[in-house]
Amino acid sequence: MRTTIRVSAVLAALLSLAGSTARAQSANITATATVFQAMTVTGARTLDFGNVFPGVAKAVGVAAATSGRFDLTGQNSAAVNLSFTLPANLTSGANNLPIGTWTGCTNTTNTATGCTAFTPSASATASAFSGTGSLFVFVGGTVTPAANQAAGTYNGTVTLTAAYF
Amino acid sequence: MRRCVCFLVFALVTAARPLAGQSQVTGLRDLDFGAVIRGVQTTVAPTDPIRSGRFYVRHQLNRQVRVAFTLPTRLSRVGGGGNLPISFSTTDAVAQGTAATSSPVTFNPNTAITFTLVTSADFYINLGGRVSPAANQATGDYSGTVTLTCTFF
Amino acid sequence: MPRQLALAVLLLAGLAGRSAAQGVVVAPHAVYLDHRTRSGAITLYNPGADPAEVTISTFYGYPVTDSAGHFMLQVPDSVDPSMPSATGWIDAFPRKMTIPPLTRQTVRLLARPPQGLLDGEYWSRISISALGGAVPVTGADTGRIAIGLTLEVRTIIPLIYRKGALTTGIAVSNLRATPRGDSLIARVHLERRGTAAFVGMARGTLLNTAGGPVATFQQPVAVYYDADPAFELPVRGLAPGSYRLRLELDTDRTDIAPELLLRTATVRDSVEVVLP
Numbered sequence: 001m002r003t004t005i006r007v008s009a010v011l012a013a014l015l016s017l018a019g020s021t022a023r024a025q026s027a028n029i030t031a032t033a034t035v036f037q038a039m040t041v042t043g044a045r046t047l048d049f050g051n052v053f054p055g056v057a058k059a060v061g062v063a064a065a066t067s068g069r070f071d072l073t074g075q076n077s078a079a080v081n082l083s084f085t086l087p088a089n090l091t092s093g094a095n096n097l098p099i100g101t102w103t104g105c106t107n108t109t110n111t112a113t114g115c116t117a118f119t120p121s122a123s124a125t126a127s128a129f130s131g132t133g134s135l136f137v138f139v140g141g142t143v144t145p146a147a148n149q150a151a152g153t154y155n156g157t158v159t160l161t162a163a164y165f
Numbered sequence: 166m167r168r169c170v171c172f173l174v175f176a177l178v179t180a181a182r183p184l185a186g187q188s189q190v191t192g193l194r195d196l197d198f199g200a201v202i203r204g205v206q207t208t209v210a211p212t213d214p215i216r217s218g219r220f221y222v223r224h225q226l227n228r229q230v231r232v233a234f235t236l237p238t239r240l241s242r243v244g245g246g247g248n249l250p251i252s253f254s255t256t257d258a259v260a261q262g263t264a265a266t267s268s269p270v271t272f273n274p275n276t277a278i279t280f281t282l283v284t285s286a287d288f289y290i291n292l293g294g295r296v297s298p299a300a301n302q303a304t305g306d307y308s309g310t311v312t313l314t315c316t317f318f
Numbered sequence: 319m320p321r322q323l324a325l326a327v328l329l330l331a332g333l334a335g336r337s338a339a340q341g342v343v344v345a346p347h348a349v350y351l352d353h354r355t356r357s358g359a360i361t362l363y364n365p366g367a368d369p370a371e372v373t374i375s376t377f378y379g380y381p382v383t384d385s386a387g388h389f390m391l392q393v394p395d396s397v398d399p400s401m402p403s404a405t406g407w408i409d410a411f412p413r414k415m416t417i418p419p420l421t422r423q424t425v426r427l428l429a430r431p432p433q434g435l436l437d438g439e440y441w442s443r444i445s446i447s448a449l450g451g452a453v454p455v456t457g458a459d460t461g462r463i464a465i466g467l468t469l470e471v472r473t474i475i476p477l478i479y480r481k482g483a484l485t486t487g488i489a490v491s492n493l494r495a496t497p498r499g500d501s502l503i504a505r506v507h508l509e510r511r512g513t514a515a516f517v518g519m520a521r522g523t524l525l526n527t528a529g530g531p532v533a534t535f536q537q538p539v540a541v542y543y544d545a546d547p548a549f550e551l552p553v554r555g556l557a558p559g560s561y562r563l564r565l566e567l568d569t570d571r572t573d574i575a576p577e578l579l580l581r582t583a584t585v586r587d588s589v590e591v592v593l594p
Contacts, residue, residue, distance in 0.1 A: 025314070029195050030196070031237060032308045033207070033308075034305070034307070036347075037347045037573040043341070074347060075573045078537070126386075158470070159470040164348070165539075200345060200359070202361065205422075304572060
C-alpha cells in the first residue's frame with residue numbers, strides 16, 4: 001500500500017510537471033513593398049455639344065462647362081508632351097458628321113482660367129506638371145452637321161498621348 | 166519497487182524534454198507587396214501563393230498551440246524618409262494542417278488564437294495584409310518585421 | 319424649313335459618375351534594365367469602374383529640346399545600327415490584356431540583346447495604350463440619334479538598358495536669363511558627358527544683392543545628348559534691379575530608386591540678371 005501511494009504521488013507530480021512545460025518560440029518574416037512614382041491620364045469630363053441641329057455648326061470652347069477635360073498626374077514639375085489623334089468626321093455607316101477646329105489649353109490647376117492655349121494635333125505640345133504633380137488639359141471643338149444630316153449612330157476615336165521623359 | 170522507481174525516473178526524464186526538438190516555428194516566406202503605386206492601396210490575400218507571408222509550425226498531435234502575431238502598423242523606408250501604413254484585416258491569416266484531411270482555418274491575425282492539433286502535428290500559417298501609400302508617399306523600398314510567437318502546450 | 323434634328327454629341331471622356339477614357343496608372347514612370355538580369359516589370363492599375371483594354375508596344379526615341387527650350391520626344395523615321403536602340407530586342411509579356419476595374423496587372427519586360435552587345439546604355443520607349451470603351455450619348459432626342467465614341471489614352475515612358483560600367487556627367491554653358499511678363503526665363507546649354515544619359519534635377523535660385531533667395535524652380539531633366547532647356551521662375555512682385563541666378567544640376571532624384579541613379583558631381587553656374 002505504501003509503495004503504491006508513493007508511486008502514485010510521484011506519478012501525479014510527474015504528470016503535473018509535464019503539463020506545465022508550456023514553452024514559447026518566435027519566428028520572424030519581413031513585410032516589404034516598393035513604392036513607385038506613377039503616371040496617370042484620366043478622361044475626367046465629356047466634351048458635350050448637347051443638342052445640335054442640321055446645318056447649324058456648334059462650338060464648345062475650352063472654358064465652357066461642357067468642354068472635355070483630361071487629368072494627368074506625374075512627377076512633380078516634370079516635363080510632358082501631349083499629342084492627339086482626332087477624327088475629322090464622326091461616321092455613321094456612309095454618313096459623316098464633320099468635327100474639327102479643335103482647341104485646347106493646359107493648366108496646373110483644375111480651371112480653364114489662365115490656362116495655356118494650344119491646338120490639339122498630332123504634333124506634340126510641350127507642357128509640365130505642377131509642383132505637386134498635376135496637369136489638366138481642356139479640349140473644345142466644333143461640329144458642323146449638314147443641312148440634311150442623317151439620323152444614326154456616329155462613331156469616332158479620340159486618342160490622347162502623354163509622353164514622359 | 167526498484168523497477169517502478171526506474172520507470173518513473175525514465176518517464177520523468179522523458180517528460181522533461183518532450184518539446185525540445187519537436188516543437189518549432191519557422192518563417193518561410195516574406196509578405197511581399199511588390200510594386201506599390203502612390204495613392205493606391207495594395208492588398209495581398211493570405212491565399213496568394215507567392216506574395217503572402219508564410220510560417221511553418223510543428224508541435225504534437227492532440228496538443229495545443231497558441232499563436233500570436235506581432236504586426237507592424239508601418240513599414241519603414243529603407244534609408245529613412247518615410248513610413249508606409251500597413252494593416253491586417255480579420256481574415257488575413259489562414260492556418261492549414263499538412264494532413265490531407267485538414268481544412269484551412271481563417272483567423273484574425275490581430276488577436277491570439279489557440280489551435281488544438283487533431284489532424285496533423287504540423288501546419289502552415291499564411292498571412293496577407295494591405296499597405297496604403299499616401300498620394301505623396303516617398304518612392305523607394307519599405308520593410309517591417311512580422312513576428313509569430315507560438316506557445317506550445 | 320430645315321428639318322429639326324437634335325443631335326446630342328458627346329465626345330471625349332467622363333460622363334458624370336463614369337470615366338470612359340480612364341487610362342491606366344503606370345508605374346514606374348521610367349524603367350531601368352540591367353544586362354545582368356535582362357528583365358524588369360511595369361505595374362498597371364485600372365482605377366476605373368470599367369475594364370480597360372491595354373496594349374503594350376515599344377519604339378525608339380529620346381528627349382531633345384526645341385527652339386523654345388521645351389523638352390520634346392525625338393522619334394527617328396528609321397533606326398540604324400549606330401543608334402543605341404534597345405527597341406528591337408525588348409519584349410513585353412503580355413502585350414495585350416484586359417484589366418478589370420480596380421485591378422493591378424504586372425507586365426514583364428524581357429531583353430534579348432544581340433550577341434556581342436558592347437558596354438553602354440541603350441534606349442527605348444514603352445507605349446501603354448488603354449482603350450476605355452464607347453461612351454453612350456445622353457441628351458435630348460436620343461430616339462433616333464446616338465453616338466458611340468472609342469476613347470484611347472496612351473502613356474509613353476522611357477526604358478533604359480545598361481550594360482557594363484557606365485558613367486554620366488553634364489557640362490553647363492551659355493547660361494542666360496530673360497524677363498518675360500511675371501516670369502524669368504532661364505536658358506542654358508547642357509552637354510551630356512560620359513557613356514550614359516544624365517538623369518537628374520535642375521535647380522535654380524534667384525538671389526537678391528544680399529544673397530537671399532527670392533525665387534526658385536526645380537525640374538527633373540533627362541539629357542541624352544545635348545539640350546538647351548528653358549526654365550521658368552516666377553518673379554512677380556520682385557523689385558526692379560540686379561539679381562543673380564544660380565543654376566545647379568545634380569543627380570538627386572527622389573522619384574527614382576537610388577540604386578538606379580548614375581551619380582555625378584553637381585554642376586553649378588550663375589549669371590547676373592536685371593529685372594525691369
